[in-house]
Amino acid sequence: MNGPTVVDSVTALRAQVRDWRRAGLRVAMVPTMGALHEGHVSLVRIALERAERCVVSIFVNPTQFAPTEDLDKYPRQLARDLDRLRDAGAHLAFTPRVSEMYPAGFATKISVGGPSGGLETDFRPSFFDGVATVVAKLFMQAAPDCAVFGEKDYQQLCVVRRLCRDLDLPVEIVGAPTVRDAHGLAMSSRNAYLGEAEIEIARKLNVILRQTAEELATGADETKATGDAAKALIEAGFQKVDYVTARQAMTLAPWQRDRNGRLLAAAWLGTTRLIDNVEILPG
Amino acid sequence: MNGPTVVDSVTALRAQVRDWRRAGLRVAMVPTMGALHEGHVSLVRIALERAERCVVSIFVNPTQFAPTEDLDKYPRQLARDLDRLRDAGAHLAFTPRVSEMYPAGFATKISVGGPSGGLETDFRPSFFDGVATVVAKLFMQAAPDCAVFGEKDYQQLCVVRRLCRDLDLPVEIVGAPTVRDAHGLAMSSRNAYLGEAEIEIARKLNVILRQTAEELATGADETKATGDAAKALIEAGFQKVDYVTARQAMTLAPWQRDRNGRLLAAAWLGTTRLIDNVEILPG
Incomplete structure (x- = not known):
């Protein structure tokens, strides 16, 4: 079985999704930061229950890390990730560089109130601004019919639902149960x-x-x-x-x-x- | 000649635009706050040079007015506006209520930096957050191919261009020359x-x-x-x-x-x- 097609430009991503859409195929998206594990694989499987094609984005989004956080050491392992995506049946991996997502002059931020209050925000004040902004961009770039997010990041799931409702983003948000090991440890x-x-x-x-x-x-x-x-x-x-x-x-x-x-x-x-x-x- | 169809729900707006799109027609949008004058009419004319169908939104957006500003006295004259749109050849008027745009629980704000710095922002600090958020929503609701904004609100035009580039909104922004009276006074x-x-x-x-x-x-x-x-x-x-x-x-x-x-x-x-x-x- 072939692995997913890998594209790193928005132009190539849009061209592929447009072709699928013209062929009448539904498209699901699974946004990730890579370092894929069984939890991500389950998101792709759920995506493929709802759509004929699945786009997985792999992008370690710098704007959701604070300067003190683990951006630099966050695990990056593209070859292994692509193997997992092949096994899971994903069709397209979108792996943009930082400069493709945030070109010179980039100046826009989306802030979601409501469910973002407290919890993670008390300890990572800019985290959900970074998440909301990159998720909105990914949705505009890929134009999926639906997108799957894990309940592991539960507050993030609630924030993304609120984002889509508030900005009328035409993407159905699907929450997926947390995958755990035999002892109940959440995959992360x-x-x-x-x-x-x-x-x-x-x-x-x-x-x-x-x-x-x-x-x-x-x-x-x-x-x-x-x-x-x-x-x-x-x-x-x-x-x-x-x-x-x-x-x-x-x-x-x-x-x-x-x-x-x-x-x-x-x-x-x-x-x-x-x-x-x-x-x-x-x- | 018939006037524009008037819809006040996002659902009806999307249904009409979807029908046009299925028929292969390009769709342009002109976002307004109503009280339409010759300047707005020129925006519709420019829209119709670029697309077969033109949607004009009429929405006095409360989030771009400060508490001290003229939200309550801002001129509202829908019947006259629809006459003007009929004469200009617009096809659809989208006239949502505030509750349709900002339902209970609404909690999201888009902030565009860059061109929003200084000028209007020095005197109306939340103005462009309100503009950016409502424009993004209108674009997600109507999904136009292009949208026409007047150069009269020049900083707004620059902010909207930045917004679309930064969030990858698939809408071409067209700037239109300011319409002036015989003495050069900008229509407003x-x-x-x-x-x-x-x-x-x-x-x-x-x-x-x-x-x-x-x-x-x-x-x-x-x-x-x-x-x-x-x-x-x-x-x-x-x-x-x-x-x-x-x-x-x-x-x-x-x-x-x-x-x-x-x-x-x-x-x-x-x-x-x-x-x-x-x-x-x-x-």
Whole structure:
């Protein structure tokens, strides 16, 4: 089986998508930063359930990294990524250079309020501006019918949904369940930074979140339950907890016990920051 | 001759444009805030030189008015506007309510840097955020091939061009020459606020700008020439001058004598704020 066609210019991307569209084919997009793992593969599979063609963008977007963050060491492994995309059945890999996405004179920023409030934004203030701007650009470049985003980055999924509704972007946003290892650890490109002992600790994140979500669903006090979860993460070996917070599932407004909720967390293992989230059933 | 079809929902707008597109017709858009005058009519005529169908949006966009500005008194006259559009040959008028453009939960803002710096932004700090956001939305809603904007709002034209380039919006932006009365007064919906004596004064704005641009093109000192122009406006009867500034024609970066330039001004007549601009030829 052939691997995906690789293009690095917007012109070539548009030409291919236009040809597909003229042939009556639906086009799905999976935006990624590369370092592809089973989670990304599942996004491509879901994309191909909804469209005949799948474009995967691989672009480590500098505008969503703060100067102190891991832009330079973020894993880049294009050959391996293309192998994975071939196996997953993706048709086109769009691998633009930074200068193709942000040419000289670039001066535009999209800010999404609402679901971007708090959580990641408290610790990465410009992160969602970077995400919203690059996602809008990718959608304008590729003009997909739909795009698939993982629930692993749950707040990002909510922000992208809000972005598309607010700017009337004609792209259906599909959320995809988080892929986990046998111990429930969410697949993440940043897991590559972890040693074996750290992986053991990292696996406790989802266990503690699931247990806390269950407690919240069955009547536990919100402040006590999330505070206990943060303590449990430290006891499990995490060095620092950025947040463990319950929110409403769609708007990320403050949690209400009688509605669908989401429990979200971010915590540090050494110099690696992990995030995860789980459903809270309405009580 | 029939007037334009009037739709107030995005759904109806998209359905009409989709039908045209299926029929192989090119679609142009003219975004307006209504209170249409000869300047707008010229935009529609230019649109129809470039496309078989013309959509005109009429939407007094609240997000580009500051709380102190004239949102409530901005002239609204839909029946007259539709007469003008019929005469101009526009095919569709899109007249959304505020709730159609900004439904509950709306939370997204587009900020364009670069050409938005200074000039209008010094006096209307949120103006171009409002313009950029609504223009992006209108383009996503109507999906036109091209859109026509008047040079009267010259900084706006530069900001919209930058917006489209930066976000890869697949819309060609066409700038249209300012329509003026026999005395050179630029057509503007806000001229309706002016009494007869004020109109006489307003007509001096373009005269003073043309004269100053000529002086700049033939070697005058920039600071002196623009300062003299501001003084001349006050002497002519304007109560206050917000700015008279020379800039580079495309980027609106600081003026350079050997490049195409633009001389831009904003000044107050009573409670009415007028803007205008003229070309500066390279020296």
